[in-house]
Amino acid sequence: MDTRLKPRKTPVQGRSKATCDAVLEAAARILVEEGRSALTTNRIAERAGVSVGSLYQYFPGKEAIVAELIREMRRDMVVLLRRAVDAAATQAFRPAVGTLLAATLDHHTARPELARALEREEEDLPIDMETQVLKAELRGLIAGFLRERGVADAERCAFDLVAMCHGMASAAVRAGQDDTEGLKARLERAVLGYLGRPE
Amino acid sequence: MDTRLKPRKTPVQGRSKATCDAVLEAAARILVEEGRSALTTNRIAERAGVSVGSLYQYFPGKEAIVAELIREMRRDMVVLLRRAVDAAATQAFRPAVGTLLAATLDHHTARPELARALEREEEDLPIDMETQVLKAELRGLIAGFLRERGVADAERCAFDLVAMCHGMASAAVRAGQDDTEGLKARLERAVLGYLGRPE
DNA sequence: TGTGAAGATGAGCAATTACTCGCATAATCG
DNA sequence: CGATTATGCGAGTAATTGCTCATCTTCACA
Known part of the structure; x- marks a missing residue:
């Protein structure tokens, strides 16, 4: 099992679940509206309205998000x-x-x-x-x-x-x-x- | 016409034509054998056996090569x-x-x-x-x-x-x-x- | 043979990237 | 209430990338 493609931590509180969802949704929107070259971790965090740190708390990298x-x-x-x-x-x-x-x-x-x-x-x-x-x-x-x-x-x-x-x-x-x-x-x-x- | 996708200079001597071909062939091989993430200008030049400088003499960027x-x-x-x-x-x-x-x-x-x-x-x-x-x-x-x-x-x-x-x-x-x-x-x-x- | 043009070089710069880490904030529970 | 744990933050770092330019070599031709 390639751990680099699996989520890192499962959210237990409500807000962290929201963070996860925001990250995933932001990645989806970027892929559709801005293209794959715009799909960077920093950009995902920006569009999700969270910090990169939060992003990496739940995903080991952008590939895992995709x-x-x-x-x-x-x-x-x-x-x-x-x-x-x-x-x-x-x-x-x-x-x-x-x-x-x-x-x-x-x-x-x-x-x-x-x-x-x-x-x-x-x-x-x-x-x-x-x-x-x-x-x-x-x-x-x-x-x-x-x-x-x-x-x-x-x-x-x-x-x-x-x-x-x-x-x-x-x-x-x-x-x-x-x-x-x-x-x-x-x-x-x-x-x-x-x-x-x-x- | 998007000049960024067109070749930069047309080779006049034989060896420069060979350089061009080597670059194109190297790019093709990398795409097939190493995947798109390995397709960098430095790597293309390396596999083509030429320097990056030569590459950029004929192509304005890697997109033009593709x-x-x-x-x-x-x-x-x-x-x-x-x-x-x-x-x-x-x-x-x-x-x-x-x-x-x-x-x-x-x-x-x-x-x-x-x-x-x-x-x-x-x-x-x-x-x-x-x-x-x-x-x-x-x-x-x-x-x-x-x-x-x-x-x-x-x-x-x-x-x-x-x-x-x-x-x-x-x-x-x-x-x-x-x-x-x-x-x-x-x-x-x-x-x-x-x-x-x-x- | 000499001279200018064409071609080739690759160290290195500027920009971008993925990703970390020390610290602040908020929820949970005894 | 603390205290513990979960969550959030974002400046900073190391690595990578596209690309330039000063310099050297090779060729064409008078």
Whole structure:
């Protein structure tokens, strides 16, 4: 376990919890509004309205802050997707795919630029085991859904589908497209087309 | 025109051209082998076997070096794709798509990690106009192909297809998959499926 | 062969960065 | 109330970075 990516101390009082949250939120805002080059510990502390000392009391470095943001994001994704898989269980294939896509898009629509920025940061971080587990869980959920529906080579399909949806959603966000419904329709078209099930 | 992204001086003698090339190649190798955090001007000069002074004689900063690498990559892509579009003109739809996909994959297979690293760097750079033109040209080539084949909403389709192929190829490279043929087959499946033309 | 231009050098400067530490303040509890 | 613990502070430090410039070497050409 790389201790440099884990929070240093867990807050016990209310105000310290607030400090932690302020730091995380400030880091997120900086990433989105000022870019990754502006993400320095001093700047984070400044925007969070706390001192660098306080920051380092709870995080061993800025990488740990980013890693924590990533963990939060992945946790949210797992929750959303797990719920969607449950809901999709009783649906026909086509609407079930729609349900899953809606869930993955929810995550993107909440804070699209943040999601994109964090995914970009993730590639530079020595990947955390917890995050790795979460990502495997995501792929597993989708693979399980596909397998139950009789799709052959479910793991590979899940891999490709996640990749293509991710690519299309990222490109749409980058291009400033905010028509979520339209994007969802295009994703459905791509997914169903790939699966050879446009019925 | 942002002068900070353009080369500073064009080499006239042979040895200075060699210096330029050494710098560019060193930067590319560092990006792939040591990661973006290791990409410092001093390190580039060191790996290129030249002094920092020489580096700054031809590039106003490290961003200009990366920008030049990106320009090279985009130029190669345009050449490859233009040739593929020409070759595809006389082919039936299905093999034509295969020709185009082979071209885009060529670019990825030559130096996959470099392509990925550069695309990542590109997002942090104030996008160069020349690069912007090149990217528009790429989309235009594909949109033109689609339009000639009677595909509706060719621009949007080109956008989506580029995005999904890019997503799948990137994910495959990141996962260490080196089965180019298999990847191409999966891309064909995705593209033809999206276009609703599995015939 | 000599002379100016082109090229190469690398020590070192200014700016920025991550991070520490001694001390002040606030909460908790006997 | 103390006393203990948790929290907050921010100037300061060591290390790193991008980049310059005075100086030396190599080349082109009359």
